[in-house]
Each structure stands twice: as C-alpha cells, then as structure tokens.
Amino acid sequence: MASAAKKKLVVCGGNGFLGSRICKSAVARGWDVTSISRSGEPTWSSVTASPNAPDWSRNVFWEKANILQPSTYASLLTGADAVVHSMGILLEADYKGVLQGKESPLSGLSRAFSKTKAGGQNPLEASKDDGIESQEGDSQITYELMNRDSAILLARIANEQKILTYTYISAAGGAPVLPARYILTKRAAESTIASSFPALRSIFIRPGFLYDSSRAFTIPMAAMTAGGYAFNSITGGIFGGLMGAAGAKPLKADLVAEAVVEAIGDENVQGPVEVSKIEELATKAWRRGML
Template identity: 65%
Template sequence: MSSAKRLVVCGGNGFIGSRVCKYAVARGWDVTSVSRSGEPKWNAVTSSSTPPQWARKVSWERADILRPATYAPLLKGADYVVHSMGILLEADYKGVLSGQESPLTGLRKAFNTAPQPGNPLERKVPDGSNSDIRPPETKDQLTYENMNRDSAVMLAKEAARENVSAFAFLSAAGGAPVLPARYISTKREAESTIASEFPRMRGIFIRSPFVYDNSRPITVGMAAMTGAGALFNGATRGILGNFMGAAGVKPLKADVVAEALVEALGDSSVKGPIEVPEIEELANKSWRRSMA
C-alpha cells in the first residue's frame, strides 16, 4: 500500500494551480487536479503547448466548483486539499458572450455596493446533487462572493467531512486601486470562515502578491510596475499602503508561490495567513531541501 500523500488541487489547471501540481509530483505525492476543463491548455500556463513530463503523473478530473456534489467523491482519501480559483473582475458571462449585456455593465456590477448574499454556511445551502453555491439572483454571474469566498468555504466543508488534515486557500496580499473592495473582502471572509468553522483542519492562507512568469510576457511588465509600487511604498513607509493594496507589495514568480504552498502543506507547523516574506522563506526552504 502506498504511503504517498494524496493531494487534490481545485483549479489545478490554472497559472498557479498547475505549478502546485508540479511541485507536489516532485515530492512523490499522488496528485489530482479538479477543474471544469480537465487538463490545461499548456500554452496558456507554460511557454510550450506540449504537456511537461510531470503532467503524466497527475489525474486531470472535471467537476464544477460551484456544485460540490460533482467534486466531493474526488476528495475521499485526500491528505491535503488546495483551492486555487478566483476572479479579478465580475461579469454576467453568459450575458456578455451573447451580447445581451455589455462588458461595461459587468464592470458596474463589480463596483455595486448593494448588499450581497451571505456565505453558503449562513444560507444553509443544502447538501446533495442539486446543491448550487450560486444564489438564484446570481445564477448566471460569477461574483466575488461565489468564486472568491463561497466556493472555498464549501470546498473546505467537504474536505473537513473527509477528515483532510490540511486545507490551503490561495488568497491575496491585498486589493488594488482598480479593483472593488469586495475583491479582497471576500478573500478575507473566506479565510475567517474556514479558520473558525473547521478548526480541526489545518488552514493555510497563502496571501499571494501579483505573480508573474516569462511564459506570460504581459505579467513580466506588470510585475515591473508592481515592483516599482512596492519600492515607493517602502520608501514612503507605507503611507499609501491601504490604498495601493497588492499594487504596493513585492511581486513574486508563480513558481515561488506554488513551491511555498506545497512546502506549507508538508510542514505540520505551518498554519494561518502566510504573507509575502513567509512565502519566500517557505520557497527557499523547499529549494534547499531539493538541493540536499
């Protein structure tokens, strides 16, 4: 019988999620990725359209993160579970794609200050095959509430039900001037709810800054601007820190964040919010181990 740790990564075909899978495979873990589309389009997450060697060791499964019953069976026997999904801007995607709603209207919704639905534990979303995280009034829209908060909370609930020992949530270092406040507030609400509602499960909240990689040239340029913002924030002793949010925090390579997340899962002493300096420290610890 294998003694390898079993990891399930929801969002494992994404920019950071795929790298989490890579570093977990390197440790000899049994890795399952869960996403709506299965295996990644490799040229979207790496510099090549050809699957890397390690990808053959990952089970690429399909499920809907907004319908817990579709992924719950995949969590059985898992030691660790990762949530690495979220959105930067909201939109009624069906309306925008069909031309019934303009992207501008979608942006207006993102900055809407009207009361939003409470988290699914408060709404008592039922278990079972018909459960859906999205409340009726947002059934066609991906919102900060249902993607950044509710999907993480419900995944944690299902993970706790399976006695998973550690749950990692890819959070964020902060918001940004161009993003609605609800982007970061829903991330923090997810952290708080997971920590308080599932205390027996070690919660790890990776507060990632802006991430970049050479495989996505646009992110390198954006990282340079963010890095300049971080230098300014440091030189002014954080006088505009609350306003700048993540735009004033040192950016990191996607691989650094992914490697740190895997290291955190494997270290039973690591729990709670993990800020940028700790992310770098964990990634360095992992690198030193691999060199030993």
C-alpha cells in the same frame, strides 16, 4: 521540520496558472496528485510557454468536476491528506464586458463596483447533492460566489472527510482598479473557514501579483508592481492600505507554488502566510531540492 512522507494532494483549480505549478511542485516530491477543474487537463499554451503537455503532467490525475457541486468531486477527496483551493476570479463578467466592449462603461462599471452582490446559497448548509449556484438574477459568477462561497463549501467537504490540511489561495490585498469586494470576499472566506472548521489546519496563502515569462504580459505588470512595492517600502507602508496588492512585492508563480507545497508539508505552518513568509518557505523548498 516538514514531513517527508508521501502525501495525497487534491488541487481544485489545478489546471490554472498557479494551480498547475502547485501540481508540478507536488509531483516533484513524489506525492500523489489529483487536479479538479471544469475542463480537466490544462490548455498548456495558456499556463506554460509550450502547447505540449510537460512530462510531469503524466503523473497527475486530471479530473473534471464542478467546484460548486460537491456530488461531482466528493469521491475524489477520499483518502486525501491535503486539499488546495486555487480557484477564483479577478474580474467579474460585467467588468470584463466593459473591457471587451460588450457592455456600456456606465452600466458595467456601476454594477462592477457596487458594494454588494449575491453569492450562492449558504455553503455551510447547502445540500451535497444540490450544491450552490449564483443567486444573481442573471446567474453571474461573482466574487462572493467564487472567491468566498466555493472556498467555504470545499473546506466543509474536506472537514467532513477528515482531511487534515486545507490551503486557500488568497491575496495580499486588493488594488485600486478592482472593486473592494474582491479582497473583502477573500478575507471573508479566510475568517469563516478558520472559525467554522477548527479541526482543519487551514493555510491562507497571500501572494501579491504573480508573474512568469510564459505569460509575457505579466512581466511589465510585475515591473510596475515592483515600483509600487519599492514606493510602499520607502514610505514605510503608510499607503499600503490604499495600494493593496499593488504595494506588495510581485512573486514568480513557480516560487509561490513551491511555497504552497512546502507549507502543506510543514505541520507548523497555519493561518495567513504573507509575502515574506512565502519567500521563506520557497527558500526552504529550494534548499530541500539541493540536498
């Protein structure tokens, strides 16, 4: 059974689309919640249907810090029971540049789909004071830096502070339109965290495409993804490796947030949490709320 005890939760990336909903779900349970991000409190119109701060947000400590620089946030982890890493990038700068017309398709896509790019310094050895930074020549924020190295660095700091539970928002898979490095760096983060910090109860949440009516463009995209999921199910999943997250069932962002908080509260949950388990945990959370 999940523990009903009040917890202190720190959500790195708590001002994002999923992170803000994780904060909301934890507040609803009466937990002490701190969000860490570069900008502090969210721009509410970007994560909800309203530009106004919701009532629950007054119960969150919205702190500013740099996930790549432990000296800016280590003190905020003091006394925490659990830490969530809900940060990462879907499109790299060069990939966005192509879509926005700021870079030629040939050079931008060639770079975006390159097999390797630099991350930061080794997050297992980096100084707490200096942290890590991009090793790309133009200081580009890469999948290696954000999806992998920042997650490993945060796990290391959490482990050093004897925090019991670490949750990493991973993904069900890549997608045909994304560089393979997107999911490879997610899996690399999971593997390194699990092997390097055995004292942590590490939880790797692997959702597919996330949608919500507050982001209108996600609704038709979810419908298309649902079609891919139906095809993948009918064909017995034989094309799942090629389809990646496009073959996984799309999930409402609030549902995933509820599942994350439920997983943190349930000491029996550890390791990869796939889509079916996410739904199971969200159902448990819903039933708990009905009691």
